[in-house]
Structures are given as C-alpha cells and as structure tokens.
Amino acid sequence: xxDEMQEGPQGEVKKFMYVNRKAPYGTIYALEALEVVLIGAAxxxxxxxxxxxxxxxxxxxxxKTDDIGIKNFSPAFRALGDYDVTxxxxxxxxxxxxxxxxxxxxxxxxxxxxxxxxxxxxIRVVSREEMKSVLSDQDVILSF
Amino acid sequence: MAYELNGATIEHDEEGYLTDxxxxxxxxxxxxxxxxxxxxxxxxxxxVNFLRNYYDEYQIAPAIRVLVKAxxxxxxxxxxxxxxxxxxxxxxxxxxxxxxAGLPKPTGCI
Amino acid sequence: MSILHTVNxxxxxxxxxxxxxxxxxxxxxxxxIEDGVYGVIxxxxxxxxxxxxxxxxxxxxGDLAARGIGEExxxxxxxxxxxxxxxxxxxxxxxxxSWL
Numbered sequence: 001x002x003d004e005m006q007e008g009p010q011g012e013v014k015k016f017m018y019v020n021r022k023a024p025y026g027t028i029y030a031l032e033a034l035e036v037v038l039i040g041a042a043x044x045x046x047x048x049x050x051x052x053x054x055x056x057x058x059x060x061x062x063x064k065t066d067d068i069g070i071k072n073f074s075p076a077f078r079a080l081g082d083y084d085v086t087x088x089x090x091x092x093x094x095x096x097x098x099x100x101x102x103x104x105x106x107x108x109x110x111x112x113x114x115x116x117x118x119x120x121x122x123i124r125v126v127s128r129e130e131m132k133s134v135l136s137d138q139d140v141i142l143s144f
Numbered sequence: 145m146a147y148e149l150n151g152a153t154i155e156h157d158e159e160g161y162l163t164d165x166x167x168x169x170x171x172x173x174x175x176x177x178x179x180x181x182x183x184x185x186x187x188x189x190x191x192v193n194f195l196r197n198y199y200d201e202y203q204i205a206p207a208i209r210v211l212v213k214a215x216x217x218x219x220x221x222x223x224x225x226x227x228x229x230x231x232x233x234x235x236x237x238x239x240x241x242x243x244x245a246g247l248p249k250p251t252g253c254i
Numbered sequence: 255m256s257i258l259h260t261v262n263x264x265x266x267x268x269x270x271x272x273x274x275x276x277x278x279x280x281x282x283x284x285x286x287i288e289d290g291v292y293g294v295i296x297x298x299x300x301x302x303x304x305x306x307x308x309x310x311x312x313x314x315x316g317d318l319a320a321r322g323i324g325e326e327x328x329x330x331x332x333x334x335x336x337x338x339x340x341x342x343x344x345x346x347x348x349x350x351x352s353w354l
Contacts, residue, residue, distance in 0.1 A: 019351065021273070029354070042207060053273050071203065079202040082210040117217060128276060136257060136279045141351040 014139040015046045020055035022144060024074070025065065030058050031073050033144035038076070041083035048087035048138075049080075050131065056094045059105040059123070074106065081110025086122050093128045147175060161243055165199075168246030176244045180235065188232055188244075190219070195245040205250040208238045256281040258347035259309075262288035262354070265300035270353040272300075278309040285312040285335070285343055291323060294332045301329035314340060 018037050022029040041047060051059060058074070065072040080088070088108060095101060108122040126134065135141065147154045149172050155163040160179060162168060173192060177184045184192075194215065198206050206214065208226070216224020229237035238250045259278055265271040271286075271293045278284060284307065286293050293300040294313045304311050315334045318325070325334060335343065344350055 021270075021353070038204065038207070042209070052277070053269065073203060075201065075203045079198075079204055079206070079210070082206065082213060111217075113213070113217075132277050132279050135277060135351065136282075138257075138349055141257065141349045143352045143354050 013044065013046050015048070015137060016040065016140045016142070017048050017050055017135065017138040019050045019052060019135075019141060019143040020058055021053040023054040023057040024063070025068065025070055029144045030055070033142075034073060034076055036142065036144075037080070037085060038083060041085055044084075047085050048089060048134070049085065050134065051088065051090045052094050052131065053091075054094075054098075056090055056098060056100060056105075059088075059090065059108070060100070061104060061106045077106060077108055080108070081122060084110075086110040086120070087124065088122045089131060089134055090123055090125050091128055091131050092125050095125070147172065149175060159243075159249070161248055162246045165246055165248075168196075173244050173246070176246075180233075180240045180244065182233065182240065182244070184244075187223075188241075190223075191215070191229065191232060191237070191241050192245045194218070195241055195247055199245070199247050205238070205242045205247040207250050208236075211237065211241075256283065256347050258282070258343050258350045259284045260350065260352045261286050261290040261293065262352070264289040265293040265298075272303060274351075274353045275303055275307050275309075278307060280308040283310040283312060283343060283347065285314065285340065287314045287317055287340075289321075291317045291321060294318075294328050295323060296327055296329040301332075305329060305331055312339070312343060 018033055020030060020033055024030040037047065037049065059077065063072050063074040080086070090105065102123070102125050105123060109119045110122050111117040111119055145156055145158065147156060154167045154172060157163060160176070174184055177188070182188065195205065195211070198214065212224055212226055212229065222228060229241075233240040242248070242250055256279065259274050259282060261271045261274050261284065263270045271290065274284060291313050293304060294311070295301055311332045312335050313328060313332050315336050318328070318334065328334060
C-alpha cells in the first residue's frame with residue numbers, strides 16, 4: 001500500500017470517505033456511488049467506504065437480478081481491493097435494525113501485494129459510535 | 145453502426161464497443177483487432193482472455209493499473225507492466241484490448 | 255476538526271435527520287436546508303431530537319421563508335442563517351457531509 005500512497009503532483013494524500021445510505025436497486029444512488037469510487041480510485045487518495053442505514057443492503061450476499069432486468073453490480077464490490085479500496089465500514093446498528101448480521105454480507109477481501117498476496121478482510125463492522133469517529137477523521141465526505 | 149460476420153449483424157456504439165456483450169466470439173475479436181491494426185497472437189489472446197474472465201467475475205472492465213497489477217500477479221513482472229501492454233496495444237490497452245474483448249469501455253476511462 | 259452536516263429532506267417523510275443526528279460529533283454543526291427546514295418547527299418530535307443534540311444547529315432562512323414557516327415557529331437554540339452564513343459554515347468546517 002505505501003507505494004501507492006505517495007504524494008501525487010497535487011500534494012498530500014487526503015482521506016476520502018464515500019457514505020452509502022441507499023439500498024441497491026430502488027434508486028440509482030448505489031450504482032452511481034460505486035462508479036464514482038472506481039473512477040476516484042485513480043487519484044491515489046486514502047479511500048474508505050461507509051455503509052449506514054439502507055446502504056448495508058448493498059452488501060448482501062447472493063444478489064440475483066435476472067428477473068428485474070437490472071444489472072447485478074454487487075460482484076464489483078469484490079474488485080474494490082484491486083483498486084486499493086480496502087476499508088469498508090459497515091454500521092452494526094444499521095445491520096441489526098434490518099434483521100441482518102455480518103454473515104448475510106458478501107465475504108469481501110483484498111490481497112496484500114506487499115505480503116505475498118495474503119487475503120485480508122475488507123469489511124469492518126463498527127458501532128455507531130465508532131462510525132462517528134471514522135466520519136470525523138475524514139478530509140472529504142461524499143454522500144450517496 | 146454494426147459489424148458484419150458470417151451474415152450476422154453485430155451492433156456497436158460510436159466508438160466501436162459492442163452493444164451486446166453476449167454477441168462476442170473469437171472470430172469477431174479478430175475483426176475488431178484488425179480495425180485497431182492489430183494481428184492477434186498468443187500474447188494478445190492472453191490479455192483478451194484475462195479481461196473477459198475479469199469481467200465475467202466482477203462485472204466491470206478493470207482500469208489499466210488494475211489490469212497491470214493483476215497480470216503481474218498471475219503472469220509475473222515482465223507481463224505485468226504498462227510497457228508490455230502498450231507494446232501489444234499501442235493505442236492504449238484499456239481502450240483497445242477491452243474493445244477486442246467485447247467489453248464496455250473501462251469505468252473511469254474517458 | 256469538525257464537520258458540517260446538511261439535511262435537505264423533511265423529517266416527516268424520511269429518516270435522514272434522525273440518522274444525521276445519530277452520527278454527529280459534539281463539535282460538528284448541522285444545517286437544515288430545503289425540505290429539511292421543516293425539522294425545526296417547535297413542538298415537533300424532530301425539533302425535540304434537535305434540541306437534544308450537542309452539535310450546533312442552523313437553518314437556512316430563505317428556505318424557511320419560501321415555505322411560510324415564520325421565525326416564531328423555529329425551535330429555541332436553532333440559529334437562522336442566510337446564504338452567506340451557509341458559505342461561512344462550509345468554509346469553517348473541515349468537510350461537508352450531505353445527508354441525501
């Protein structure tokens with residue numbers, strides 16, 4: 001990671017947080033957010049994602065969209081590690097309020113190039129209090 | 145706008161990317177490559193097949209640096225480099241290789 | 255450094271204000287704009303939640319006026335700002351989080 005985190009021509013690396021609060025298929029927000037994340041990943045910033053409220057529904061395992069005629073974009077979350085996006089904060093209370101647990105979510109990992117491609121988990125389930133401090137820590141917040 | 149192959153009409157967009165990914169086949173890839181002034185060899189196929197597998201798994205066309213990183217992992221340092229990819233696809237691996245592989249333009253590639 | 259949160263949906267329709275208030279840190283600020291301004295009407299449940307928040311709460315005067323919500327209806331402790339005040343708030347905080 002450290003190689004990727006060098007200062008670019010623009011100056012210092014900033015902490016970018018993408019906040020996801022919408023379910024995946026009812027509106028276009030979730031897909032648009034994911035595309036922005038993939039595009040933004042080119043800028044070598046310190047990127048993380050937050051999943052709050054209905055946003056946690058984006059990460060459920062076993063999504064099949066054949067019958068609704070909308071592309072299933074959940075596999076793209078598995079590619080985030082390739083884009084050096086390795087921190088996905090999922091709010092515990094939001095999961096619980098919606099009858100979900102971590103086991104209902106996709107198993108998302110990233111491969112550590114500097115450590116013999118060791119697989120490491122990307123999802124970090126955090127409490128609402130922890131989420132508050134993660135948010136406070138950011139330089140730029142983009143909400144969807 | 146469309147390609148003609150064995151009497152079939154295969155639609156593409158204004159930049160030559162296939163409209164319907166499922167219409168792709170290897171014969172068509174050769175035609176797409178010719179339009180890009182590329183004669184397909186084993187090295188080209190290696191990258192094209194890699195891209196198709198990547199899309200199949202993740203439903204996105206990888207950005208160039210992601211492609212480089214993944215090739216580096218599976219095929220070693222020599223092939224996992226910008227230089228190697230640009231030797232194969234001089235006008236941009238993301239643009240040319242994705243088009244030949246029948247994939248959409250990579251997300252984030254303007 | 256702290257964050258400016260903006261909420262633009264009515265709390266009677268959406269949970270954005272409630273979720274925002276649950277995620278603000280003590281030194282943050284919350285600015286209600288567009289339909290979000292309905293949240294400051296005194297005596298409502300939403301205004302009750304606002305008054306309990308440790309964060310500073312602001313409301314955009316132009317959006318209140320447009321919706322016929324008189325200043326006398328604005329809950330105690332909520333500060334009314336104009337567009338210049340909005341800009342000042344955005345400039346004063348490290349980041350802006352729009353609860354869309």
